[in-house]
Structures are given as C-alpha cells and as structure tokens.
Amino acid sequence: MDYRPINFRQKLALFDDRWAPKVLAELNDYQFKIVKLEGDFIWHDHQDTDEAFIVLEGELRIDFRDGAVTIGAGEMFVVPKGVEHKPYAAREVKMLLIEPRGTPNTGDQGGERTAANDVWI
Amino acid sequence: MDYRPINFRQKLALFDDRWAPKVLAELNDYQFKIVKLEGDFIWHDHQDTDEAFIVLEGELRIDFRDGAVTIGAGEMFVVPKGVEHKPYAAREVKMLLIEPRGTPNTGDQGGERTAANDVWI
Numbered sequence: 231m232d233y234r235p236i237n238f239r240q241k242l243a244l245f246d247d248r249w250a251p252k253v254l255a256e257l258n259d260y261q262f263k264i265v266k267l268e269g270d271f272i273w274h275d276h277q278d279t280d281e282a283f284i285v286l287e288g289e290l291r292i293d294f295r296d297g298a299v300t301i302g303a304g305e306m307f308v309v310p311k312g313v314e315h316k317p318y319a320a321r322e323v324k325m326l327l328i329e330p331r332g333t334p335n336t337g338d339q340g341g342e343r344t345a346a347n348d349v350w351i
Numbered sequence: 352m353d354y355r356p357i358n359f360r361q362k363l364a365l366f367d368d369r370w371a372p373k374v375l376a377e378l379n380d381y382q383f384k385i386v387k388l389e390g391d392f393i394w395h396d397h398q399d400t401d402e403a404f405i406v407l408e409g410e411l412r413i414d415f416r417d418g419a420v421t422i423g424a425g426e427m428f429v430v431p432k433g434v435e436h437k438p439y440a441a442r443e444v445k446m447l448l449i450e451p452r453g454t455p456n457t458g459d460q461g462g463e464r465t466a467a468n469d470v471w472i
Contacts (some may be wrong), residue, residue, distance in 0.1 A: 233415065233418045233419065233420040234420065235422040235423070235426035235427065235428045235430065236426060236427045237418055237426045238425050238426065238427070239425060239426060255403070255427065255428075255429045256401070256428070256429065256452070257381075257400050257401045257402075257403045257429055257449060258400055258432075259380075260381065261428065262429075279379055280377070280379050281362070281378075282376070282378045282379045282383065284405075286466075293371065294354070297354045298354065299354040299355065300356065301356040302356070302358075304359050304360060304407075305356040305357060305358045305359065305360060306356065306359070306375070306376065306377055306383065306449055307355045307356045307357065307376075308376045308377065308383075308413065311379075321430070328449065329378075347369075348364060
C-alpha cells in the first residue's frame with residue numbers, strides 16, 4: 231500500500247477542465263472525486279444514490295425546484311437521491327464529490343454534459 | 352429537506368472532547384463525522400470496511416505495522432479494510448471521518464477508548 235496522503239491543492243494543479251470529475255481515492259465502492267466548476271450545469275437527479283459535495287474554494291449554489299443552497303469553502307451538503315438539482319458557480323469552484331463508483335455527473339438525464347466516468351488523477 | 356450547508360468550523364466550535372466522532376451527515380448508509388484528536392490512540396483495524404480521513408486543521412500521523420503516513424490540512428488518506436493502524440496527533444487535529452454507519456472508532460478491538468456511536472451534532 232501507498233503511505234502518501236492525497237493533497238487536494240496538488241491534484242487541482244494538474245488539470246483545468248470544468249465539470250469533469252477526477253477520482254482521487256476509493257472507500258469500499260465509493261469514490262472521492264475532485265472537480266472544478268464554473269458557470270451553469272443541467273437539471274438532473276440520481277435515482278439510486280445521495281451525492282455529497284464538499285467545497286474547497288469558491289462558492290457553489292445548488293438550485294432545487296423549490297429553493298437553493300449556497301455552499302462555501304469549508305462547508306458540505308448532501309443532495310438526497312431522487313431530488314432534482316442544478317449546480318451553479320458564478321466564479322470558479324473547487325470541490326470534492328463523494329458518491330458510489332460509476333455515478334454519472336448528469337445522473338439519469340445524460341446528454342452532452344456527461345463527463346467520462348472513472349477518470350483517475 | 353434542509354437547504355442549509357454544514358459548516359465545519361461552526362460544528363467544531365460546539366464540542367471539545369477528543370476521540371469522540373460526531374455525525375454531520377449521511378450519504379446513503381455512510382456517515383460523515385467530525386472529530387478532534389490529540390495524543391495517542393490504540394492499534395486497531397476494521398475488518399469490514401475502508402476508512403477515509405480528511406484533515407481540516409493540524410497534522411495527523413497514522414502508524415502502520417510497517418510504516419506511517421502524515422496527513423496535513425487539505426489532505427486525505429484511505430486506510431484499507433483489515434489494515435492495523437494507530438492514529439497519533441502531537442497537537443490537536445480537526446478532521447473528518449467517512450465510513451459506513453455503525454463503524455466503531457476502535458474497530459474490532461473495542462475496549463475503553465470506544466466512543467459512543469451515531470452521536471449527531
């Protein structure tokens with residue numbers, strides 16, 4: 231086994247594309263992914279799983295059909311399974327996603343914003 | 352549903368006991384716990400699950416039978432299931448633990464350092 235920690239800043243320096251989560255680590259059948267967001271995403275939901283967001287830098291807004299949450303650096307939020315949501319970042323956001331291996335970023339909606347899955351960094 | 356983010360600093364201000372993880376949120380059958388560590392813990396392992404550590408403040412060392420890893424703020428590490436480990440914090444460490452609901456802090460070893468489980472904050 232590898233006795234080195236995973237450093238978020240070092241990993242963030244390795245890529246610059248937005249909305250393309252990269253896998254950092256696995257916890258059983260869950261994955262920790264790091265991602266940069268900027269601008270608007272699509273409405274989607276994940277019928278089979280909750281989805282956890284931890285913001286490292288910036289401010290992420292997640293819109294719901296009946297409201298919104300704003301998540302800043304040092305904050306987290308869990309979107310329950312089946313709840314439609316749309317992430318929005320007015321400026322660049324750097325964050326972690328934690329969810330089961332194989333969860334697509336566009337949920338059950340798919341489409342052109344669907345990122346490649348299981349891309350490690 | 353509650354549209355407020357979970358703020359780590361706010362939660363950390365609510366308690367001061369060490370080695371007593373508090374649950375912040377659930378992701379399916381996994382829990383995000385926040386904990387303060389200081390000093391030495393016991394050797395233990397978790398036969399049935401990996402265990403993820405994300406350090407928020409301070410520097411955590413985890414000893415293994417054949418080495419050690421040092422995890423600083425903004426870093427994470429996953430201890431694989433079945434691997435004996437002993438956390439150590441020379442000074443106070445504030446961190447997140449992510450693991451399945453019901454995972455005891457002392458793993459399969461138990462004993463007097465076993466913290467109450469499923470304590471929410």
